[in-house]
Amino acid sequence: MQSHFKGFMTNQTLHFFESLRNDCIRIEEGMKDSEKEVLRKEDEAYLNQRHDAELVHLKKLQQGEFQQLKDTFQRLIAARDARKKAKKIQRQTVRDMKRRDKTIMDQDAASKEAARVKWTLTEKRNMFDAMTAHMVNKHDKQRRQLAMAQERKIQYERVLDEMQNVHERVEVRRTMQKKFLVRMNHQSAADKRVSDQLQEIQQLELKHAKERFDLEFQSYEDLQATKAQQVLAMSELIAGQTIELHFEKERLVAQRELAKLALLEAQHIAECKKMTKSHRIQLKALRGQQEARDIDAHSDNKSDGGKSDVSSVASATMIKSVLAPVVATGAAGTAGVAGVAGVAGVAGVAGPLENTTKEEDSDDERNDIEADPDNKSASTIIRLIKKHEQARDSTLEIHKAELEKLESSIQDRTLQLEASQQLEMKELLETHENELQALYSLQEKEIQMEASVHDAEAKMLVERRVLNSVLDTVINGIINIDPSGIIVRFNSAAESMFGYTADEVIGLNVKILQSPEIAAVHDTFLTNYLTTGIKKIIGYGRRAFGLKKDGTMFPVHISVSEVLEDGAHLFTGIVRDLTEEVRLEEFRKATDMQKQAEIEKLIKQVDISKAKSDALLSQMLPADIQKQLVAGNQIIPEPFDSCTILFSNIVGYADVCAQSTALEMVDLLNGLYTLFDGVISQHDAYKVETINDSYVVASGLPMRNGQMHPCEIANLALNLLAAALNFTLPGRPDFRLKIQIGINTGPVVAGVVGLKMPRYCLFGDTMNVASRMMSSGDPMRIQISEATYQALKRNGGYELVCRGETKVKGKGIMTTYWLVGKEDMPLRLPEETACLSAANHHRAQSTSNLSQ
Structure with missing residues (x-):
């Protein structure tokens, strides 16, 4: 009866504590939902503020364009009055003034357009900085909330564990406390990894936002540069056509100035109306886009379970704000030169100037014809005018097609970037999930091994006491x-x-x-x-x-x-x-030194001269080549069927030079090359040359070593990466050395170049490919060619990762690989290379699991 009651009470206790745990979980879920709702409200407020800023920005741009159109028209009328007065004195002077005035107006319009573009880019940069600050603030809140949730969970477990074991014996409580401490240590490690993963995701989000902004920024610059080139090309075309017409218009005189002035004013009014209509269309389109973005943002929040992506909405808003004026104005259906200029986004500058100049020249030509209708050149001028108009229309069509092609390219690049970012985020999340699963599995094994560790520690203490006794004797x-x-x-x-x-x-x-x-x-x-x-x-x-x-x-x-x-x-x-031994040796040495003093004095000068020459040659030439030169033999270029070349340099060397003094750069290169020379001395390799930050090493020459040269260079490259990871610069504790290494295998020709300063040089396409492997690689990574990959694969023992097809300067598309490790390698490699190795192991494990 007593055992039955005890079992019943045990079950009731377990059920009670399980209910407590469930209540804690429900409370925690409610707190998380409340925190997500607060973040969503903050995102909505930020988007509303962004919409108002975009409307104000667009209205400022439209006011500037309208004012610029009015100023341009007023200057055009004033210039025309001045030219007409000057025509009474000399016609050629008028033409020169027209050309000069048009050049000034074009330059002024170009400078204003450049200022507008610069201001727009500055505003975009400010908006991006504000968005980045918002994202950083949001990420900080997420990390704090996660840390608080993890701490609450540990506190719940501690309280529940104390309540559950309070009635147990002292020995049982101690055992349970040890187990709880081990479990909590593993839980803390897992929580730390979850926090690190959240931070990695947040850093990836910031990186994606920066990439989207850079793409948008570059696209806007390309679009404006294309428009500026088109305006310049049209101005040059008009200038050339004007010069061509001047040869035929020497005998024509303008007769209807008043009618022309009225016509210009009517055209100006029409342009103002078109611009006003275009501005209304742009404002309406922007408001429609903002409403659509709000709808997309709400739908994204729901589909993501409350996790808003402010960076994606902001990036889409900024890209659409660039393309909206172009699409809206093009859809308005404006015809002629003014319509095409509207599509180009410079209706306030290029359109009125080109259209007015074209009509002005055409009216001058028609007035000339009407003043002298019997002139035989009138028909020639008419045909030339039509030809010019056709050329302008054709140029405008070409410009429109170029803009459409550029806009399509920008959209394609944007879609590709979004797809690659989504794939990168998905891979990161999968990697995080696999890491947590592996961590939990490892922690379970460690908990099981904890008991055996105590026995091993006791045995180790006994052995240490025995060792101390032996050393004292x-x-x-x-x-x-x-x-x-x-x-x-x-x-x-x-x-x-x-x-x-x-x-x-x-x-x-x-x-x-x-x-x-x-x-x-x-x-x-x-x-x-x-x-x-x-x-x-x-x-x-x-x-x-x-x-x-x-x-x-x-x-x-x-x-x-x-x-x-x-x-x-x-x-x-x-x-x-060695006190007694040294005393006896010094006595014998004193006798020997007295006898050798005379001999050493005679040969000292000879040894010094020979040592200097040998040291100089050993720095420039291999030992065998040095011996042949000393013997006076002619050095014949020697071909090597197969050897392996390594190129390396310092990443950001120009920036380091700009930030350091000359003495600091000497200390940096001296310490680095001393470190590298020490590593090379442990391998069968020869340092070919060093130029500033470039470092060239070869294996398989001048002494052939069979098929071992790829392995020697691969081992050397891995050791160089490990050594560079630990390199420090005195006086610069924050300096971190980054190098990039390229390797290629193939035939070369080696020979000595020069007489006064002979150098041992290598020639052949193998050197060029090795150099390209270095320049197209990544910092703190080793890129190898297909030939080196095959050689290392034959030898075995190396971990290689395929990079894929890589565009190599001067060589086109090549398949390259990463060298990321070697079996039983004791040295620690940089994170940039270690992550490739981890990803490769993960893919291999996934493939193995699928095959099973």
Whole structure:
């Protein structure tokens, strides 16, 4: 009976806590819905403000166009009066004045149009900045809300866990508390990853908004540039036609100035009416677009579950605002020159000027004909006028077709950008989902392994005590330091040797035990090794001088070994006192030195000269070529059927030069090339040349190495990326080095060029392709050609990702690949390359799952 009651109470308790959890979840969902509603209201208010700003902006543009039309007409009338008065003195002077006046008006109109375009671009930039600030504010709120929700969830779990285990025994509660802490740690890690994923999505949204704005900005500039070119072309055509007509109009005189003035005023009034009608159509079209955008925005909010995309609406609004005046004016059906100018979007500048000038010339010609109808040249002028009109109409039709083609191209680019952005967002969301699933699976395994970790820790403590006992009985001094040079172990023999106790030196830098000369550069040695991986003392023994506590220097023999295991990184130095041995050696050396002094004095000058010449040649030429030159042999160009070439350079080198002094650039290049030379020395490769930020390396020459040159260059490129990731510039802690690398495999011809300054140079298309692989690549990535890909694939062991068809300058379309890793590679690669490797593994896993 008691067990039955206990089971009943246990079930009731579990049911009670499950109900509490469900209530917490429902409360949290309600809070999330309220927060989403607040964000939606803010988006609606922002869109309404945007609509009002667009209407004000369009009205300002229309007022400027109308005022510009009136000013142009007034200047045209004034110029005409001046020309007519001047015609009484000399006709040719009038024509020159007309040409000059028209040029001035065209330049003035062009400058005003350029100012209008600049102002419009500035307004678009300001609107984009406001939209970006709104998106950033919205993203900040989303991250804060997510963090608060995650914290609330952890608090709920903590309270429920305490309530559930309050009646258990102390031992059970301790066990349950450990499990809860482990579970909460994993939950915190998962929450951190969810927050990071949200931030990645937000950064992608900002990036998409920037891409859409850049496309819109560039499209507007292209559209305005095309219109300006068309206006200039039409002005040049009219100017040429006017000059051609002047040859035939020398004998014609204008007779009807008053009628012409009335006609011009009537035309001006007609143009003003057309412009007013066009402005009304534009305002109506803009309001209709705003209503349509509001409807689209509401529908997007509903379809996305309350998540509004302000950046997409703003981008569509800004693109439609550019194209709306063109479509509305073109649909109005205005005919003739004024109608085409309206389609071009410059009815206030190009249309009236071209139409007025054309009609003015035509009226002058008709007046000339009426004044002298019997003139034989009248028919010729009529035919020429018709020919000119046909040429103008044809040019306007061509301009209209060009604008339509450009607008269609802009729409296509916009659609392509939206499609690519949607695909990118979808891939990112899928990647996030897969990462979370993998993380949850890994956390479950880690929780199961937690119990075994405690046993391993206990065993490790026992082994550490045994090791300490053994080290204290060794007769040589043993000193352990960490990568920063801090002493972490000092055995008994070392205490006797240096006069310090372990408590006095542990936690201090090992420089206190070294001579001043070695102590001054010891940290630099450690830094160089940790950066380049080049060993100078590790694994080898050498003699040095130690410094005792009382300041006495004494000779020692030191050998250093390195331990790098499971996150522990230590250097162990074994020190042996050489005081007696050094005394005997110095006595023998003194005798030998006295005998050799005379000989060394004689050959010193010869050695110095030879060393200088050898050092100079070794920097410019390979060893074999150097020997042949020294022997006086002629160097014959040598073809190599297959070798691998590597090109690299510094990304943004021009910007770095502009922001740095000459001495800083020397320090940067010296440190970088010293680092690269150290990496190259570990591979079968030859540095061909370095020019500013360009670095060229080859393998397979001058000494052939069979089919190993692709692997040597691939290993070298991966090590260069890893080394560049850890490169730092003194005085510039914020500087991050970025390089791009290109690799190609193929035949070359090698030879020595020059007599006074001979250089070992490589020639052939393989060099050009390698250079293009570098220039068309991405920062902190390695791009390889098809030939190198096939060679590495034959050798095996490398991780390669197909980039696809890439447009290469001078080579057209080529299929290229990314080199993203190698099996069992211990070095850490940059994020730009590591993400390609992760994506490749994900695709491979997906393919494997589908095949299964």
